[in-house]
Amino acid sequence: MFPAVSLLTTLILALSIAASSVETRDSPISLPIARRLSTSGGTINLLQHNQSSAAALKTFGGNTFDRRTDIIAVTNHAVSYIAAFGVGSPATTYELIVDTGSSNTWVGANTSYVKTNTSVNTGQSVKVTYDSGFFSGTECTDTVTLGSGLTITNQSIGVASTSKGFCGYDGILGIGPVYLTNGTLKNSTTTTILAVTKNLYSQGPIPQEDVSVSFEPTTTRSYTNGEHIFGGTNATKYNGTIAYTPLTKTHRASYYWGINESVTYETTRFLAETAGIVDTDTTLILIASSAYSKHQSATNATLDQTTGLLRINSTQHSALENPNFNIGNVTTYALTLNGQIWSRALSTYLGGSHSYI
Ligand SMILES: *[C@@H]1O[C@H](CO)[C@@H](O)[C@H](O)[C@H]1NC(C)=O
Ligand SMILES: *[C@@H]1O[C@H](CO)[C@@H](O)[C@H](O)[C@H]1NC(C)=O
Ligand SMILES: *[C@@H]1O[C@H](CO)[C@@H](O)[C@H](O)[C@H]1NC(C)=O
Ligand SMILES: *[C@@H]1O[C@H](CO)[C@@H](O)[C@H](O)[C@H]1NC(C)=O
Ligand SMILES: *[C@@H]1O[C@H](CO)[C@@H](O)[C@H](O)[C@H]1NC(C)=O
Ligand SMILES: *[C@@H]1O[C@H](CO)[C@@H](O)[C@H](O)[C@H]1NC(C)=O
Ligand SMILES: *[C@@H]1O[C@H](CO)[C@@H](O)[C@H](O)[C@H]1NC(C)=O
Ligand SMILES: *[C@@H]1O[C@H](CO)[C@@H](O)[C@H](O)[C@H]1NC(C)=O
Ligand SMILES: *[C@@H]1O[C@H](CO)[C@@H](O)[C@H](O)[C@H]1NC(C)=O
Ligand SMILES: *[C@@H]1O[C@H](CO)[C@@H](O)[C@H](O)[C@H]1NC(C)=O
Ligand SMILES: *[C@@H]1O[C@H](CO)[C@@H](O)[C@H](O)[C@H]1NC(C)=O
Ligand SMILES: *[C@@H]1O[C@H](CO)[C@@H](O)[C@H](O)[C@H]1NC(C)=O
Numbered sequence: 171m172f173p174a175v176s177l178l179t180t181l182i183l184a185l186s187i188a189a190s191s192v193e194t195r196d197s198p199i200s201l202p203i204a205r206r207l208s209t210s211g212g213t214i215n216l217l218q219h220n221q222s223s224a225a226a227l228k229t230f231g232g233n234t235f236d237r238r239t240d241i242i243a244v245t246n247h248a249v250s251y252i253a254a255f256g257v258g259s260p261a262t263t264y265e266l267i268v269d270t271g272s273s274n275t276w277v278g279a280n281t282s283y284v285k286t287n288t289s290v291n292t293g294q295s296v297k298v299t300y301d302s303g304f305f306s307g308t309e310c311t312d313t314v315t316l317g318s319g320l321t322i323t324n325q326s327i328g329v330a331s332t333s334k335g336f337c338g339y340d341g342i343l344g345i346g347p348v349y350l351t352n353g354t355l356k357n358s359t360t361t362t363i364l365a366v367t368k369n370l371y372s373q374g375p376i377p378q379e380d381v382s383v384s385f386e387p388t389t390t391r392s393y394t395n396g397e398h399i400f401g402g403t404n405a406t407k408y409n410g411t412i413a414y415t416p417l418t419k420t421h422r423a424s425y426y427w428g429i430n431e432s433v434t435y436e437t438t439r440f441l442a443e444t445a446g447i448v449d450t451d452t453t454l455i456l457i458a459s460s461a462y463s464k465h466q467s468a469t470n471a472t473l474d475q476t477t478g479l480l481r482i483n484s485t486q487h488s489a490l491e492n493p494n495f496n497i498g499n500v501t502t503y504a505l506t507l508n509g510q511i512w513s514r515a516l517s518t519y520l521g522g523s524h525s526y527i
Contacts, residue, residue, distance in 0.1 A: 251385060251396060251450055255343055256315030257327055258286035264340035268398055270381070270427050271449035273344040273351045273365045274298050275314075276305055276328030279336040283329040288313040295356035296328045303335015309355060314366065316400070322373045326363045328354075345381050345398075345450075346426055367400065376401025383450055384408075415498030420445035431497045433461060440464045440493065455505075465493070477520040479512060487511070487527045 255266045257277060262284040264277045274296065277283055290311045297306035307330040314325045330341060344350070344365060351363040370376045384407040385396030397404065403412065418428040423445035433441040441461040457465075465471075469490060471480035482490070492504035511527050512520065 250339065251383075252339065253343060253398060256321075257312050258284055259288045259313050260286065261313075261315045262286075266341050266343040267336075267339050267451055268343045268345065268383075269449070269451040270345050270383075271447060271451055272298065272300065272342060273346040273348055274328055274354055274363065275325070275342065275344050275366055276307070276330055277341040278307060278328075278330035279305065279333045279339055279341050281340050283310070283327075285310075286312075288323070290324075292326075294358070296354055297356070298328070298354050300335065303333065305330040305333035305336070305341065307331040307333075309363075316366075316370075320375055322366070322369045322375065325366060325369050349425060370400050378402075382407075413498055413501040418445040423447050429497060431495050433457070433493055433495055435465065435468055435493045436491050438464065438468065443496075474522060474526065477512075477517075477522045479520070479522075481522075481526045483526060 250267045252265045253268045255264050255275075255277075256262065257264060262281065264281055266275070266277070276296070276298075292309045292311060294309040295306070296309045298304060305328060307328055310327050310329050311324045312327050313321055313323045314327070315321045328341070333341075336342075345367055346365075348362045348365050348368060351365065352361065353359050354363065355361065364372070367376075367379050367381055371379045378401060380401055380403075382399045382403045383396065384399075384404065397407075415429055418424050418430050420428065420430070423429075426447035426449070428445050428447045430443050430445050431441075432439065432443040441458060444458065466473075466480055469480070469482060470486055471482045473479075474481035487507070490507055490510060492506055493510070495503045495505065497503060512522075514524065514527055517524060517526070
């Protein structure tokens with residue numbers, strides 16, 4: 171998910187992001203995440219999701235409080251990663267989408283905000299427009315609880331009075347760059363809000379502003395098999411060392427956790443080095459249309475009109491190669507066979523057929 175600021179290129183699934191090159195293994199601050207397939211509204215329309223995203227990508231914004239964009243209501247996110255997030259004392263638990271592509275944290279889309287003695291209403295109106303919805307409401311500061319009992323105080327929280335596009339969720343835990351909150355408070359179009367990761371760092375619980383994320387494919391609709399780690403990594407989740415790459419300087423992607431990368435398939439360069447963003451709110455890879463066409467030709471895939479995804483059969487599946495994402499001139503990350511396909515066990519949720527991949 172991203173506030174509707176346009177970008178030119180790719181969105182990729184986060185593997186790990188980190189702001190510095192000091193690696194803290196086994197940070198104690200772990201937040202389990204559930205991968206959940208949306209259960210609302212029958213089959214999931216990925217085509218609509220794509221169209222809404224593409225439309226948002228073409229709309230230049232920057233956040234101005236009352237900016238109007240044409241929002242296509244997408245109640246189906248297809249897949250989101252959800253974490254439990256406590257607000258208040260005693261805490262009310264909210265199920266929030268964990269999103270590296272935006273930075274406001276807000277609740278109230280489903281479970282109502284419960285005021286406790288730690289709630290402070292700042293009186294400010296807050297509003298964020300995303301590619302697939304929006305929320306507007308009031309800003310409060312409150313004590314928040316992450317994972318197993320770690321708390322920070324005075325965290326800015328948006329309390330939604332209206333929201334669209336978040337059916338089945340309570341809101342968002344925004345872990346993108348703080349800059350993305352600029353202009354989201356009505357009274358202050360030029361200041362930013364201290365995001366959760368910043369407060370974890372400034373209040374001491376984490377030694378550096380790092381967030382790492384691990385998630386694995388599943389074949390069931392809802393399953394907790396991932397985790398977000400604040401302030402370090404979980405050494406059991408990877409082998410070798412983590413490679414670091416600078417944030418991109420390319421305009422628009424540079425508002426986000428943007429990186430330069432290129433993609434090769436067998437010996438063909440699908441995509442020359444270009445900037446894209448790491449966005450944990452989607453399991454889709456949104457890529458430049460030229461690279462998409464090359465992928466389609468190389469795999470002989472056909473467009474499946476129902477799902478909006480490329481379709482192959484089992485023979486073609488056996489012949490698939492791993493596209494290689496080259497990041498930072500040092501490291502190549504192969505997108506494995508199963509990483510390239512939508513889980514076959516779940517294809518009917520997209521309106522697809524079990525006969526195809
Ligand atoms: C790291 O991941 C393992 C395997 O999922 C889990 O058992 C462990 O609790 C995690 N460690 C930390 C520090 O989060
Ligand atoms: C995705 O959206 C774009 C822009 O609306 C559209 O041109 C394209 O055909 C869509 N792709 C699919 C597979 O529907
Ligand atoms: C708020 O209330 C809880 C009990 O409900 C108490 O433990 C806590 O100390 C109170 N906090 C403040 C800031 O008064
Ligand atoms: C925000 O602006 C409104 C007027 O636009 C004013 O009434 C209100 O007091 C302001 N709130 C804060 C917290 O500055
Ligand atoms: C709470 O945080 C805001 C900035 O977000 C700061 O201006 C304010 O002084 C803080 N209040 C307390 C009590 O720490
Ligand atoms: C909405 O919240 C209520 C409790 O506040 C919960 O029982 C229900 O399952 C939630 N709905 C969704 C779609 O998450
Ligand atoms: C917020 O954005 C405005 C332009 O819209 C810019 O002038 C201002 O410097 C930005 N503030 C921060 C804190 O990034
Ligand atoms: C690390 O390597 C060992 C030995 O090859 C393997 O068993 C394990 O699954 C690997 N761990 C990860 C997270 O890939
Ligand atoms: C990323 O790509 C752009 C455009 O090719 C280039 O100007 C920039 O130096 C590259 N590296 C970074 C870190 O932005
Ligand atoms: C794609 O089709 C061409 C021509 O029919 C064939 O030579 C090639 O092996 C096919 N490739 C895959 C991956 O199916
Ligand atoms: C898959 O499609 C290719 C190209 O249309 C065809 O040659 C092949 O026989 C098909 N395989 C299966 C198992 O249907
Ligand atoms: C890779 O190296 C080239 C040339 O040294 C440089 O322009 C580019 O920005 C580098 N890309 C990344 C992602 O570091």
